[in-house]
Amino acid sequence: MPLSYISRRLFHLLLILLGVSVLVFLMLRMIPGDPAQLLLGEYARPEELARLRTQLGLDRSYPIQYGIYLQSILRGDFGTSVRTGAPVVDEIGVRLLATIELSLAAMFIATLLGIVAGVISAVKQYSVFDYGSMFLALIGVSMPIFWLGLMLIYLLAVKFPILPMMGRISMGLEAPAVTGLVVVDTLIAGQLGACGDALRHLLLPACTLATIPMAIVARITRSSMLEVLNQDYVRTARAKGLGEAVVILRHALRNAFLPVVTVLGLNLGLLLGGAVLTETIFSWPGLGRYVVDSLMGRDYAAVQGCILIFAVLMALINLIVDLLYVLLDPRIRVHA
Amino acid sequence: MSAPVLEIKGLKTQFQTRQGLVKAVDGADLALGHRETLGVVGESGCGKSVTALSILRLLPQPAGRIAGGRIIFNDRDLVRVSRAEIRRIRGNEISMIFQEPMTSLNPVYTVGFQIQEVIRKHRQMNKGEARTEAARMLGLVGIPEPRARLNDYPHQMSGGMRQRVMIAMALSCHPQIMIADEPTTALDVTIQAQILDLIGRLKEEIGMSVFLITHDLGVVAEICRHVAVMYAGKVVESAEVRELFAHPAHPYTVGLFESLPKIGGRGGALRPIPGVVPGLFNLPPGCAFQERCFKAEPRCRQEPPLRAAGADHMVRCWLPGE
Numbered sequence: 001m002p003l004s005y006i007s008r009r010l011f012h013l014l015l016i017l018l019g020v021s022v023l024v025f026l027m028l029r030m031i032p033g034d035p036a037q038l039l040l041g042e043y044a045r046p047e048e049l050a051r052l053r054t055q056l057g058l059d060r061s062y063p064i065q066y067g068i069y070l071q072s073i074l075r076g077d078f079g080t081s082v083r084t085g086a087p088v089v090d091e092i093g094v095r096l097l098a099t100i101e102l103s104l105a106a107m108f109i110a111t112l113l114g115i116v117a118g119v120i121s122a123v124k125q126y127s128v129f130d131y132g133s134m135f136l137a138l139i140g141v142s143m144p145i146f147w148l149g150l151m152l153i154y155l156l157a158v159k160f161p162i163l164p165m166m167g168r169i170s171m172g173l174e175a176p177a178v179t180g181l182v183v184v185d186t187l188i189a190g191q192l193g194a195c196g197d198a199l200r201h202l203l204l205p206a207c208t209l210a211t212i213p214m215a216i217v218a219r220i221t222r223s224s225m226l227e228v229l230n231q232d233y234v235r236t237a238r239a240k241g242l243g244e245a246v247v248i249l250r251h252a253l254r255n256a257f258l259p260v261v262t263v264l265g266l267n268l269g270l271l272l273g274g275a276v277l278t279e280t281i282f283s284w285p286g287l288g289r290y291v292v293d294s295l296m297g298r299d300y301a302a303v304q305g306c307i308l309i310f311a312v313l314m315a316l317i318n319l320i321v322d323l324l325y326v327l328l329d330p331r332i333r334v335h336a
Numbered sequence: 337m338s339a340p341v342l343e344i345k346g347l348k349t350q351f352q353t354r355q356g357l358v359k360a361v362d363g364a365d366l367a368l369g370h371r372e373t374l375g376v377v378g379e380s381g382c383g384k385s386v387t388a389l390s391i392l393r394l395l396p397q398p399a400g401r402i403a404g405g406r407i408i409f410n411d412r413d414l415v416r417v418s419r420a421e422i423r424r425i426r427g428n429e430i431s432m433i434f435q436e437p438m439t440s441l442n443p444v445y446t447v448g449f450q451i452q453e454v455i456r457k458h459r460q461m462n463k464g465e466a467r468t469e470a471a472r473m474l475g476l477v478g479i480p481e482p483r484a485r486l487n488d489y490p491h492q493m494s495g496g497m498r499q500r501v502m503i504a505m506a507l508s509c510h511p512q513i514m515i516a517d518e519p520t521t522a523l524d525v526t527i528q529a530q531i532l533d534l535i536g537r538l539k540e541e542i543g544m545s546v547f548l549i550t551h552d553l554g555v556v557a558e559i560c561r562h563v564a565v566m567y568a569g570k571v572v573e574s575a576e577v578r579e580l581f582a583h584p585a586h587p588y589t590v591g592l593f594e595s596l597p598k599i600g601g602r603g604g605a606l607r608p609i610p611g612v613v614p615g616l617f618n619l620p621p622g623c624a625f626q627e628r629c630f631k632a633e634p635r636c637r638q639e640p641p642l643r644a645a646g647a648d649h650m651v652r653c654w655l656p657g658e
């Protein structure tokens with residue numbers, strides 16, 4: 001993959017982030033009321049307000065205010081949370097890792113099961129498995145996450161208490177944070193029991209968050225595989241005497257991946273939205289829940305920070321999807 | 337004909353479709369001689385490709401099915417050998433190239449990988465040896481700088497080059513038979529000639545037999561020893577090329593010749609065969625060609641017999657011999 005392509009994409013990323021920063025900056029100016037008052041909350045002392053006003057340059061023109069704002073976020077200063085008094089950056093950092101752990105687990109479940117189901121459905125088209133899994137997928141895409149999460153909690157944590165219903169790990173089992181991903185940290189600390197406990201905590205929210213993308217992946221994989229299986233090069237692979245598993249996994253699936261990756265990329269917004277809901281239902285201490293709590297508490301500095309981080313995340317994931325696409329399809333490599 | 341390496345007897349291949357059962361091949365008989373080239377000709381839709389795919393059991397699944405007949409290869413009936421056995425034969429003892437070089441190679445793997453794959457499947461070679469062999473094969477089919485081309489992806493090559501790659505792949509395990517289904521139809525005229533020359537040359541070099549499907553009688557005249565004419569799923573006439581060109585017996589074959597421009601010949605308007613290949617759902621009883629035949633008679637409504645029309649010359653028609 002040519003470096004120039006990556007650097008061009010990184011430059012685009014930068015432009016997008018600048019745009020988002022402008023929007024976030026304007027957000028606070030659009031809301032009626034004094035931005036300093038909004039940021040510090042209604043119980044702020046007058047001298048604090050005065051200090052923040054000069055700090056934000058509120059008496060100066062918008063461009064200069066924006067410059068000040070940009071400088072501070074580049075320094076990593078996202079302001080202070082009204083609710084906790086802690087720097088927003090620190091609060092976001094911890095929660096971001098919780099969200100990443102949950103999303104990675106969900107993506108893993110969704111892609112693995114979705115692709116397996118899609119491939120089997122395509123290879124055994126019109127079989128009982130095909131009809132069954134596509135029916136489930138249809139239910140899956142139209143499932144309200146909120147309802148699904150509550151049902152799972154009711155069934156597997158309350159009625160038959162097999163799994164924990166909230167949090168990332170049981171009290172007292174926490175391992176020292178190295179990566180911020182609890183499952184990994186407990187492994188690093190060599191505490192297998194704690195790792196198992198963390199995995200059990202992860203299971204319900206990850207399955208909830210995985211449902212919709214899993215259903216999407218299964219459907220796209222199936223239709224994409226059906227198309228690819230009719231291609232001439234699949235016939236060529238068979239004509240070479242290759243076994244059916246090699247034909248399907250190496251020659252067909254590799255090509256069928258491309259639309260799956262695209263559709264996943266297009267549905268990222270859906271995933272992030274799902275993360276917000278899932279974290280709220282399962283009291284998962286991640287960014288999604290944090291942004292909801294911040295909105296409720298009118299914690300504008302925190303909300304601003306979250307929006308910025310979400311934008312960075314979306315842009316980064318989009319970049320990864322595009323690079324993945326280029327890696328998967330040599331025909332794009334030359335044009336890129 | 338020398339002792340045949342491949343004999344197709346009464347092959348019936350059918351497709352289950354929404355509109356009903358399609359009898360794409362309906363009792364075809366063919367024989368391919370040792371180290372010979374057999375040309376199979378006929379208008380499109382007459383069952384040539386389906387016959388070829390039946391040999392290696394590559395029919396589209398689950399619609400396609402061999403409903404009857406035998407395909408004898410080295411004392412084995414390919415219709416009945418196990419799946420493992422047919423996989424050992426595919427690409428190894430019998431290989432196949434297709435009409436569409438643009439889509440027959442997998443776009444996400446290098447041509448080198450795709451050639452090595454078949455070599456490593458059937459020949460005991462490690463990666464390095466297979467790579468060297470793949471490069472040698474690319475050189476053999478006339479691709480310049482073969483070592484470097486191994487790393488190319490199919491989209492970086494022209495149609496002609498891709499068909500050469502397909503040929504290299506098909507020949508890399510030194511098969512006894514190569515099936516070529518209209519290998520040049522999709523290519524430019526100049527490239528067509530090059531590819532046909534190449535197939536002819538490699539056939540001698542490797543010592544294999546070629547099952548060549550084409551709708552081009554010119555191609556047949558040039559490189560085939562025997563020729564079989566197919567119509568609506570049946571072989572209606574077969575003979576040595578020279579015999580067939582001198583004494584075409586079946587009205588359909590005659591029609592095929594008259595629809596051809598004559599090289600350096602006495603001008604004259606081309607006479608296309610009237611009508612089209614009938615739909616396979618509603619074939620008339622008896623000879624399938626009767627509705628387009630300028631010599632049709634009432635008895636053509638009964639199944640015509642297979643008769644000798646000369647030395648080693650068979651024709652499925654009521655007419656000759658009277």
Ligand SMILES: Nc1ncnc2c1ncn2[C@@H]1O[C@H](COP(=O)(O)OP(=O)(O)O)[C@@H](O)[C@H]1O
Nearest residue numbers: 351353358360379380381382383384385386396
């Ligand atoms: N997958 C399929 N499903 C249904 N019918 C088919 C299929 N493939 C071929 N046929 C039918 O079989 C007949 C012979 O096709 P084919 O062998 O491809 O002709 P050609 O002589 O042009 O190669 C055609 O009438 C076609 O409609």
Ligand SMILES: [Mg+2]
Nearest residue numbers: 384385517518
């Ligand atoms: Mg054909």
